[in-house]
Amino acid sequence: MTEQVTFHLEPDERPTHWYNIVADLPTPPAPPLHPGTHQPVGPDDLTALFPPELIEQEVTGERYVEIPEAVQEVYAQYRPAPLIRARKWEEKLGTKARIYVKYEGGSPAGSHKVNTAVPQAYYNKINGINRLTTETGAGQWGTALSYACSLYDMTCEVWQVGHSFDTKPQRRTLIEVFGGKVYRSPSQDTESGRAFEEGHPGSLGIAISEAVEVAAAAPDAKYALGSVLNHVLLHQTIIGQEAVKQLEKAGETGADIVIGCAGGGSNLAGLIFPFLRENLVEGKKARLVAVEPASCPTMTRGTFAYDFGDTAGLVPLMKMYTLGHDFVPSPIHAGGLRYHGMAPLVSHVVHEGYVEPVALAQDECFAAAVEFARTQGIVAAPESSHALAQAKREVLKANEEGTEPVIVIGLSGYGLLELGAFDSYLKGNLSGDSQLSDEELATSLSTVPVIEG
Template sequence: MDLRINLPESEIPTAWYNVMPHLPSPVAPPLDPQTHEPVDPAALAAIFPESLIAQEMSDQPWIEIPQPVRDVYRLWRPTPLVRAKRLEEALGLKVKIYYKNESLSPAGSHKPNTAVPQAYYNKQAGLRRLATETGAGQWGTALSFASVQYNLDCTVYMVKVSFEQKPYRGMLIRSYGATIFPSPSDKTRSGRAALEKNPDHTGSLGLAISEAVEDAATHEDTNYALGSVLNHVLIHQSVTGLETKSQLVLAGEKADILVGCVGGGSNAAGLFAPFVPECLDGHGPQMLAIEPMACPTLTKGQFRYDYGDVAQLTPLIKMHTLGHSYTPPPIHAGGLRYHGNAPILCQMVDSGLVTPQAYYQKEVFEAAMLFLKTEGFLPAPETAHAIKGAIEAAKNAEPGQTVVFLYSGHGLLDLAAYDAYLSGKLTDYEYPDAEIAEALKSCPDI
């Protein structure tokens, strides 16, 4: 029995899959933050190239992948689908567990799947620089890698608590040639306003987004790039689900349960989306979205319109939200500390296609340690949430069923988090009902 199911380079997908035309109900349109009317696509041209705006609004199920993008993809794609046989044996269950290993990319995560095309389209549009935010640093690493492929400058605003927890992420980002600032920073009006209110502000993805959007909007040669949430990002990430479907056929398997961790929703939705048509026909897998209890957007948030950032610079999007002013506790899974979620994934949750689950930080790290000791690889704290979800799904599965999860990134630059776990310093954070209730009051009444 082969533990690794590999595809040849020729099987790298030639088109991304767009699930939007196949959803049971349409995704609500983004709204102008001032007028509350649907956003004019032309208004997005201040921070995005026309090609990505077209993908954002597309009703076409397939979008061709440019050959220059596929050429860069060849550095690590296709990625293997791996049977976690030793994990199965440790659990003592008659269930098969597979993981799609996205940690093999140059950045060590699934994020380059969208960073590369975003950099490519911006270069084609004549831009000189990209500005972005990052939580744990995986997205910032990916965009800095992608930018250098197309000779673009890159500026990264990294959430301050992660900037301090994960110094090696910042070192790698700078090694690719990008500039990085802890957020909130003194480089933007949004950052300075946050620091004035609280000089010890630990930062949030919503605030870092504000800084990056402001940077892009105030420089003609700069565009904004986002690593999750938006439709075009999730479309690019469909390469993982498309490859997984082909690999399951090669293995003679059928996925009964799919699992992905969720911060903004890009890796989970990228895995799930190509399976949606089967689910709508009643023959698809159960799909589980796993998030942290400290930032339980899908399990505890309200499905409503809200801003994507703290400074209210972005359009209003309908999503599960905890309130754009909410600052999540400083858990080590920095990439999952976002107050909202991708509209596409939220629509899938609202339609009953996806079931969200939330876990505490300590139990997530316990799952990560079991995976490390059985499969040998150190997962990122974000990825560990998917591992926890997959383990629990396997325990509840019927004998003979198959669980597949997305191994979204390695944890080799997250060793401080594991040191905190091993030394007993890891903290579990209770769901802050009162704090989130207060933050939800800041959402517009639409």
């Protein structure tokens, strides 16, 4: 009899609430600060950008937040996402480790981003907002928000990082298929964009500034962020909650190692926070690993300090690992991992020692993704390939030590619109993965503001 390798949940087993890690942290994270006064941000400071429900979720200390029925109905179209035992990859690696992949590529946008795009669009819609602005790196978030806005008959305007705009036309087209309007960032349509020369490769920090500037100036518009903020990470925790239950269905008592890629932090947090809850509350010992690109080493080489989330300094200061808000990363193909900072909540748990950060070069990551595709039949997004590469390292180490760990990998999306990058890798001319020198890092960090206290 063929052994089961894909694990789902019954309808009554699906999460009905998002999980808030703040409720279980021994030490609370530092509050965001107003960019002008450097005082803690209050709800009134956020009303120009977000509806009241999202502001409440941003600051709540409640352990669980109920998922609205309307959002659950949309989730039900593509969730629960499957947990897949990577048997063929295990055989290829010659390991007794048990590898499970939490695959988010089956969503309408092909990534985990829909998990937060839908509730963000929903909450704005019920508050009478019909226009959302946002940024996107590789394009997954812009695609997801455009899809969510189409569900609620809303306008979506997307500032896409210049390098991704130029090299990922299929992703741009998919955003437009869902009804979104795409601008190349930096653009000439905003003051923030005009500060840079035309043709600049852009960064997520610049694109955020442009989207925030437009939303703040328009009474009929709000801003939507695809990562970093607490409410975004909250929405993504359905990933890890499902995975915990699915592991039980697979006959496992828990995970030994949980690995996710990390750019802004939402995919990583969504996967690992429910496992971190088990560590904190139930005394389990899962190793939680965050993998970032070596060319944008926010957690492994950045500083833990207050910094702006955008280049122009329009949004609140956040206590996070940062490379400096003026940092422009090299144009690697994992566009979703090219952000100068890390989500404050993720930064906090890394700083407290609950999560282990690792930085990998993109050639190693693409090699793992190709091997995974040839054994499991799934082409992973360049972002997700970082988690696969680290998982392979863990497997080879386990083989040497004679251990049999249960490894859970967050595969945040598919790479079917990134085949140009895979083509470059297969031809041996993958570019853009320049290492950050100590001098460049020092220059970048010099722009981090000095906050007393």
